[in-house]
Amino acid sequence: MQLLDRADLGWGDAPVLTGISLTVAPGERLALLGRSGSGKSTLLSALRGAVEARGMRMALVPQDAALVPQLSALRNVLMGRLDDHGAWRNLATLIRPARRDRAEAGAVLDRVGLQGLADTRVETLSGGQKQRVALARALYRGGEIILGDEPLSAVDPLQAQALARLVQGAFPTAILAMHDVAVARAFASRVIGLKEGRVLFDLPVAGLDAARIDRLYG
Numbered sequence: 001m002q003l004l005d006r007a008d009l010g011w012g013d014a015p016v017l018t019g020i021s022l023t024v025a026p027g028e029r030l031a032l033l034g035r036s037g038s039g040k041s042t043l044l045s046a047l048r049g050a051v052e053a054r055g056m057r058m059a060l061v062p063q064d065a066a067l068v069p070q071l072s073a074l075r076n077v078l079m080g081r082l083d084d085h086g087a088w089r090n091l092a093t094l095i096r097p098a099r100r101d102r103a104e105a106g107a108v109l110d111r112v113g114l115q116g117l118a119d120t121r122v123e124t125l126s127g128g129q130k131q132r133v134a135l136a137r138a139l140y141r142g143g144e145i146i147l148g149d150e151p152l153s154a155v156d157p158l159q160a161q162a163l164a165r166l167v168q169g170a171f172p173t174a175i176l177a178m179h180d181v182a183v184a185r186a187f188a189s190r191v192i193g194l195k196e197g198r199v200l201f202d203l204p205v206a207g208l209d210a211a212r213i214d215r216l217y218g
């Protein structure tokens, strides 16, 4: 599916990325790499609009996790399916989740390594734990595609590998901005490098050599 066709992407008058075309096939796992400010979030934001316009079910992990700090981890996970139900059902779920919903959302928290923290308020969790709640919310939501803005940046590399495998198993297609090249290599089928307003490379992961990484970050 073609998500972008020679698009100029930015926030004000000056584009951050110019002439961007992007086609993604079902089953692909894309890692977006690039220095801070290279436009990974800008690209993800445009892709989000393009995926929405196609009416596909999508799970999102924004860079700031976008959790409700005063609510428990479990209730934040339950929010992953708010738009599947009407307002009354959602209100009831947030006040007193049904046993089945609780069990299902709790199982997802277990899978991301947050056993025993379902009823803990998110504001009291560590950065890495919050990130895992945001990932659990996306896994609980499910969908044809996940878009994530550095969703593994606050966990250690081993955890990141394990969480990346969960994402891989749960979503047919994934597009994640990533900062750890080793985790990106392990996760992605295709890697896109952004530099100075353009796509420096767009390669199958096997084609990602050290020289390209040096040029990307150098």
Ligand SMILES: Nc1ncnc2c1ncn2[C@@H]1O[C@H](COP(=O)(O)OP(=O)(O)OP(=O)(O)O)[C@@H](O)[C@H]1O
Pocket: 011, 012, 016, 034, 035, 036, 037, 038, 039, 040, 041, 042, 043, 063
């Ligand atoms: N919401 C926004 N409103 C206005 N400008 C923005 C917004 N988000 C990003 N920008 C600008 O777009 C440019 C690219 O930033 P972007 O966040 O896309 O890069 P990034 O590669 O995701 O960086 P990082 O790795 O630091 O998150 C920057 O100049 C930034 O200031």
